[in-house]
Every structure is written in C-alpha cells, then in structure tokens.
C-alpha cells in the first residue's frame with residue numbers, strides 16, 4: 142500500500158526522495174499549514190529549483206532542516222552541476238529530501254528522471270522508472286510528462302557524469318602524501334611501458350611481514366564523502382582492527398541502494414614504477430583494481446608454465462629455495478624479470494597488459510622506491526564521522 146503523501150502534487154521517488162510542487166503558498170496563512178504537512182511527514186532537506194519570485198518559505202523551516210536553492214528558469218533544464226548537487230544531497234542523506242520547482246513538473250521531473258541515471262540505470266530504464274513514479278501527478282498539465290528536449294538530457298547527463306567521474310578519480314592529493322619530487326603517473330591513451338619496482342614492506346603494513354619486498358599496496362577508498370565529496374582511505378583497509386564509520390553506515394543501510402551506492406569502498410592499488418624513457422625517476426601509479434590490477438592478475442593466470450609472470454616485479458629477489466620450488470623465474474637467459482607493457486584506451490582504461498624481458502637489474506631502483514606503507518593519509522574514526530556529516534548518526 143502506498144503511504145499517504147502529505148500534499149497534493151507530490152510523489153514518492155524512493156524512501157527518502159520526494160518530489161513535487163512548491164511547498165508554500167502566496168499567502169503565509171495558506172503556506173504555513175502546507176509546509177507543516179511536509180515537515181510532519183519527515184522532510185528534512187528542501188531543494189528549491191525555482192528562480193522566479195515566489196513567497197519564500199526558508200525562514201519558516203525549523204533548525205534541523207536544510208534548504209538549498211539551485212535556481213533554474215522555468216521550461217529550461219537545470220545545469221548538470223545543479224543536478225549532480227541535488228543527487229549528491231539525496232544520495233548522502235538518511236532523512237527525507239523534498240525536491241520541488243513551482244508546479245512539480247518539468248524542472249523537478251528532470252531532476253527525478255536524471256536521478257535514475259545518477260544511480261546507474263540506463264536511459265531507457267530511467268525513462269520507465271520516471272514515468273512510473275510520476276504517475277500521481279500526470280494529467281495535471283496538458284502536455285506529456287517531459288518535453289522532448291528534456292528527455293535528451295538523460296543521455297547527456299549520463300555522459301557528463303562519466304566524464305566528471307574520471308576527473309574526480311584523478312584527484313589523489315586528498316589521501317596521498319608523496320615525498321617531494323615524486324608524482325603520479327597519468328594514464329593516457331596509447332602504449333605505456335613501465336617497470337614495476339618493489340618496495341620494502343614497513344611495520345605499518347598490517348597484512349605482511351616487515352622487511353620483505355612486495356610490488357603493490359592495496360587499499361580501499363570511499364568517494365563522495367560529506368558535502369565536499371571527499372575521497373578518503375577506508376581505515377579498515379589498512380588495518381583490520383580499525384573501525385570505519387562509512388562502512389558501518391553502509392552496513393546499516395543495505396536496503397537504501399541510492400544512499401550507499403556512491404560511497405561503497407573501491408579497491409585501489411599503488412605501484413612504484415619507472416618509465417622506459419625516464420629510467421632514473423620513480424613515479425607512482427594509483428589506479429583502481431578494475432582499471433589495472435585485475436588485468437595484471439589475469440595475464441599472470443593465463444601465462445604459460447615456464448613464464449612465471451607472478452614474479453614480474455621482483456626477480457632479483459629470487460632465492461635458491463624459490464628457484465627449487467618454482468623453477469627459473471623467466472625464460473633462460475633473461476633472469477632479470479619483466480617490464481610491463483600496457484595499452485590504454487581513450488577512456489584512460491587499460492585494454493591489455495603484457496610482459497617482456499627486462500634488460501637490466503632493478504636492485505638499485507629498489508632503494509629509490511617510495512615506501513607505499515607510509516604514503517596513505519588515514520583519518521581517525523572521529524574525523525571521518527565529522528567529514529561524513531549528516532550521512533551518519535553521530536549520537537550514541
């Protein structure tokens with residue numbers, strides 16, 4: 142059974158997302174009871190998409206409420222920045238959000254339809270879902286639910302979001318503290334030949350033995366945290382005894398797909414590498430597991446018996462015992478391991494990974510490698526709670 146909605150031209154999009162007409166009236170006496178109905182219904186966040194002069198209701202909101210004005214001229218489409226801001230607020234909120242314009246139709250309709258794109262549906266699915274949820278207000282206006290120009294926006298927004306995502310993922314500064322002079326290696330379309338240089342594991346690494354050599358550092362990042370959309374290292378991923386308020390929130394809100402979608406921990410890996418054309422300079426590769434790590438793993442799994450690509454990064458560290466157990470690390474005559482050859486497509490994603498024999502030893506380079514156990518900025522539980530803001534209960 143549908144729960145009763147508080148005011149007439151309103152509809153439910155999800156458990157926390159409601160959309161509809163202006164929540165106030167021209168005269169305060171009529172406006173206040175209308176607004177009160179929405180407050181009684183549990184609306185905490187109000188997002189106003191109008192730009193015309195209407196009787197302002199903001200001053201009547203109680204302290205626990207927030208108000209955001211993302212003004213859009215009637216019969217036009219909200220900017221993608223404003224749409225994303227709207228969707229970010231919804232996805233980060235655990236309280237009910239009310240998105241409205243004047244009539245609750247065109248501008249609000251676009252914000253609702255594009256929300257389904259934001260949570261990952263296809264254009265067709267988004268259209269279908271929009272038509273379904275907006276049924277209660279259909280027929281209020283003579284024309285079709287959304288104008289054709291506005292339907293086009295779904296596809297455009299999908300592309301804009303994809304482009305925008307790549308940008309934010311390249312912003313590593315937030316959680317990485319690299320030594321002076323060491324920079325991130327950007328992934329651009331084309332062929333990239335790099336040598337992965339192992340580093341000496343530090344005692345800070347909760348998952349391995351200090352002093353040993355290893356070639357990558359795996360960790361998890363929560364993106365889109367708090368109002369600044371920060372990217373933060375999940376503290377659980379660097380030490381299993383740490384607690385993470387964001388993971389706890391995800392655990393407690395499993396049923397609220399849209400609220401947790403954009404903060405799910407994302408697996409990433411750091412590598413020390415040198416480029417073939419700059420053999421003395423260490424770069425850091427910071428990529429999601431999906432972009433790079435899984436391609437490396439799959440190439441190693443599919444190697445021939447005598448190839449032993451699994452030791453591609455650290456052949457110089459082979460002991461006699463290793464050799465007894467696994468055989469020679471690479472083909473006879475090339476005991477110096479493998480360089481990695483990546484082909485990268487125009488979306489900055491890796492298409493193929495290959496290995497070829499290395500012609501020199503990495504021994505000297507190992508001393509230059511950045512200690513990857515010491516470059517991640519991991520915030521305390523309290524600090525993360527604060528950054529996460531209203532997405533989480535800060536009370537006991």
Ligand SMILES: [Zn+2]
Pocket residue numbers: 363375376377385386387388389406
């Ligand atoms: Zn976490």
